[in-house]
Amino acid sequence: MSTFGKSLRHWLTRACWCAALASAFASAGAAPTKSPGNKGDAKKPADAPAAGLLYPLGPVGGHGFVTYKTSEMRITQLDANAPGAQSGLKVGDVVTAVNGAPFSAESDDPALGGTGPARALGEQIEVSESDASRNGALDLTVKRDGEEVKVTVKLPRQPALSKTWPYDDAKSEAFIDGMCRYLAATQGDDGSWDTENFAGAHDSMAAWAGLALLASGDTKYDDNLHKLVEYLRRNPPDAGTWNWPVYYTGVFLSEYYLSTQDASVLPLIQARIDHLVKNQGKDGEKVDWKGTLGRFGHDTTISYNGGGLNIVTTGVVWFWALARQCGVKVPDTAWDNSMGWLKLCTGDHGGIGYAWVNDIEAPNYDCHGRCGQAALAAFVADTDTDYRKRWTGWLKGNTKSMQNNHAFTLLGMAPAFAALAATDPDGYRGALDEWRWYFTLARRPDFSADYIPAVRSTMGDGCVNPRGLANACLAFTLSAARKRLYIYGGFPRIPGIRFGDLSPRLRTIYTMIRDKQVRAALNATAPLIGGSGDDAEKARLLYEFIVGPARTRFAEIVAVFDRRELYEGNLELRNFVDLYGDLPEFRGKSAELNVVYNDPANKQQVEAGRTYHLRLAYLQHSPGAADKVYKEFLDMYAANEPYTGWIKSRLGGQTPADSVARLAALVAPEGDDAKAAARLNRVAARGEAIKSLVATLRPQVAPLDLSEVSPPRDVNDTRARLAERQLATAERVRRLGQYFQAIRIFRMIDRSYSDTPSAEIARQWVEEYGRNEPLMEAFTAAERAREAAALLKLAESLRDADHRDAAQRQFKMLIELYPETDAAKKARHQLTGS
Numbered sequence: 001m002s003t004f005g006k007s008l009r010h011w012l013t014r015a016c017w018c019a020a021l022a023s024a025f026a027s028a029g030a031a032p033t034k035s036p037g038n039k040g041d042a043k044k045p046a047d048a049p050a051a052g053l054l055y056p057l058g059p060v061g062g063h064g065f066v067t068y069k070t071s072e073m074r075i076t077q078l079d080a081n082a083p084g085a086q087s088g089l090k091v092g093d094v095v096t097a098v099n100g101a102p103f104s105a106e107s108d109d110p111a112l113g114g115t116g117p118a119r120a121l122g123e124q125i126e127v128s129e130s131d132a133s134r135n136g137a138l139d140l141t142v143k144r145d146g147e148e149v150k151v152t153v154k155l156p157r158q159p160a161l162s163k164t165w166p167y168d169d170a171k172s173e174a175f176i177d178g179m180c181r182y183l184a185a186t187q188g189d190d191g192s193w194d195t196e197n198f199a200g201a202h203d204s205m206a207a208w209a210g211l212a213l214l215a216s217g218d219t220k221y222d223d224n225l226h227k228l229v230e231y232l233r234r235n236p237p238d239a240g241t242w243n244w245p246v247y248y249t250g251v252f253l254s255e256y257y258l259s260t261q262d263a264s265v266l267p268l269i270q271a272r273i274d275h276l277v278k279n280q281g282k283d284g285e286k287v288d289w290k291g292t293l294g295r296f297g298h299d300t301t302i303s304y305n306g307g308g309l310n311i312v313t314t315g316v317v318w319f320w321a322l323a324r325q326c327g328v329k330v331p332d333t334a335w336d337n338s339m340g341w342l343k344l345c346t347g348d349h350g351g352i353g354y355a356w357v358n359d360i361e362a363p364n365y366d367c368h369g370r371c372g373q374a375a376l377a378a379f380v381a382d383t384d385t386d387y388r389k390r391w392t393g394w395l396k397g398n399t400k401s402m403q404n405n406h407a408f409t410l411l412g413m414a415p416a417f418a419a420l421a422a423t424d425p426d427g428y429r430g431a432l433d434e435w436r437w438y439f440t441l442a443r444r445p446d447f448s449a450d451y452i453p454a455v456r457s458t459m460g461d462g463c464v465n466p467r468g469l470a471n472a473c474l475a476f477t478l479s480a481a482r483k484r485l486y487i488y489g490g491f492p493r494i495p496g497i498r499f500g501d502l503s504p505r506l507r508t509i510y511t512m513i514r515d516k517q518v519r520a521a522l523n524a525t526a527p528l529i530g531g532s533g534d535d536a537e538k539a540r541l542l543y544e545f546i547v548g549p550a551r552t553r554f555a556e557i558v559a560v561f562d563r564r565e566l567y568e569g570n571l572e573l574r575n576f577v578d579l580y581g582d583l584p585e586f587r588g589k590s591a592e593l594n595v596v597y598n599d600p601a602n603k604q605q606v607e608a609g610r611t612y613h614l615r616l617a618y619l620q621h622s623p624g625a626a627d628k629v630y631k632e633f634l635d636m637y638a639a640n641e642p643y644t645g646w647i648k649s650r651l652g653g654q655t656p657a658d659s660v661a662r663l664a665a666l667v668a669p670e671g672d673d674a675k676a677a678a679r680l681n682r683v684a685a686r687g688e689a690i691k692s693l694v695a696t697l698r699p700q701v702a703p704l705d706l707s708e709v710s711p712p713r714d715v716n717d718t719r720a721r722l723a724e725r726q727l728a729t730a731e732r733v734r735r736l737g738q739y740f741q742a743i744r745i746f747r748m749i750d751r752s753y754s755d756t757p758s759a760e761i762a763r764q765w766v767e768e769y770g771r772n773e774p775l776m777e778a779f780t781a782a783e784r785a786r787e788a789a790a791l792l793k794l795a796e797s798l799r800d801a802d803h804r805d806a807a808q809r810q811f812k813m814l815i816e817l818y819p820e821t822d823a824a825k826k827a828r829h830q831l832t833g834s
Contacts, residue, residue, distance in 0.1 A: 055118045056450035060084040068108040070094045073117040082445045087153040097141035110455040122437025130160035159635040174464035178447025179475035180216045183209045191231030195465040203245035205464045207252040208472035215479035238273045242299045247319040254322035258486045269328045294337030306357040321380035327500020350394030375419035396427035399434045401412040409454040412472040421480035422487045449474045494545045517583045567609025570597045580760035699798030723753035771784040789817035
């Protein structure tokens, strides 16, 4: 970039920021052009009066305005092909109630979080999507032309969010994928994302989009990430670049290096460190309190009469902590000064003040971005544990005001959620549940995200492309469940180890640990432990990190044997050896446990355990057979503790309500109350005694996978047993996330074993996924990609065997059948090259 271009970028940056923050700088010039070829939607939502907020309508499609202290929402815009417009909702309609419940009033108090029509609408959208009794119907009460009318919006059926969302949750996964698809589609030809504003925000937006795609862990975005890295390589910070985009892009580049080990980005990280060190507060800058070092302003000057800007300071230390993990040098004095300043600015409540030390006693409901970034820095650096707990404690105690940040909305929420995900999973889950309605309203019909404004925010997110930032920050937040970024556990945090400081050999071992290749890591580490020097010491730390959990696990296995649960103990011991190998310190005791398991005197005890778990697994699919199954078990193994003890101890003292609740949990393991109720009704005629018996015999240990063992001969006929085995396989595949393959197996069960209990369960899963159009779209794309890859492999094998004509025909067929896949791209290259 030319000197003139850099100067223009610098002054445009100053102009937009300072006007928005009421600073005293002059500015001139025009906004830069969009990125060439950018397909993004960088426009802000329609301007709304200051007396309320403009909300998206989530999967309804459109926007509605809510005036503060009123209990109604006026529809201002509708997407033409979305459920709202197609169901008869009209622009100008005033919605007053949803699913029969009148709206409460919208508050203008940022400390209260979501209130009023928007929250109610978001909550009821999820109910209508997932509740079988509503079947997608969202009933709205509307005032139109002076009359009250009812409008029923028909929404596509979606599964309910799981109790642990976004962990193990299909809807969250689909939302992440939809947001990432949007970001990939809106990336400019130059590798950045358009902001329709100025260069500083331009790079900040790009950094967050890159973090989201990286956090997804999906390799199909590798090309997008490479384009972004090349954009940053071509546009390094210069003397006038503001600190915001420097530390945001630094965070992205550091996470990118830790994920890919692409050493070419290390100089880019170092350049950003050097830039920030130059802009850090220095001696001689006089302020009215102790602690003049370590502060940052927007740019080369320390803002607010030397008081600094703590959202920048916390962002810088977050970047520096990650950079140190990459092995890039951050001066100790620079780090210590900035962390010292943040401690000085932390109040007794745990919140970090906006700028000045004397600001810390104010009612800081807008500390989320500052506390989140500082907590992430302390977490990554594994230092300042007491302050990290204070900062995350403040976040956990102020989740209701999480959306409201001084300067930005999402750029405060995203680090706050991330800090809780990294350091306090329970706090993360609690914060997500508080803002559950928010994520629902942000989710557009195509599963990309829309922007939601805040009650109080000096700037909003207008300078950074609101919709683009919504997709980036919300995908980044939910992707904590995928554990791909360093801050989310993508690399294990081993005390005394920094990945970037390791030798190549130890880095390989560290990567094995990250990828759960525990046995290989132990084998590679063992030869290094007996040596001397830095590598040997770090190898010992790596070894202890692996073996520490192994010791705990082995003690648990010994306890299982001590309880006479020999069958379970042997399974766990075999899994232990498969994972950790034949470690010397466990070898002797393992041999003793194997002797106990194989002792002929214990044969019946082992057989009792095997039969017990097989029958529990069978009852998950056939609860009505409980009376027969357990009577036979008690007759066969009357003297075998602990199994018969578990049964006998639980037969008494159960109320009908207890029995029904436990049976519901047994017959509907996914927690779907509607499914549980339906199945309970079908078995109710068999009597309360049966329900009580089944309810009290829930598995104490996870039931065995029926695909790996033979069911008892007397449980059911051959067809039912085969159907059960196929069903267990399908459910195992589904739990692994291979949904399309699972649906194929479910359909096969329905066709081939239609008269068995397993077929009924299979049909329910087919119906569930059939109603979920975005998920099915994703599954179909994944299946097409797999089939294309198989066809590519066949074509390449023909080519390698020198059957060129046949290979070319296969390449052309692949391109014709699966043009959108990566395999087709490779096929085009083969044809061009040949």
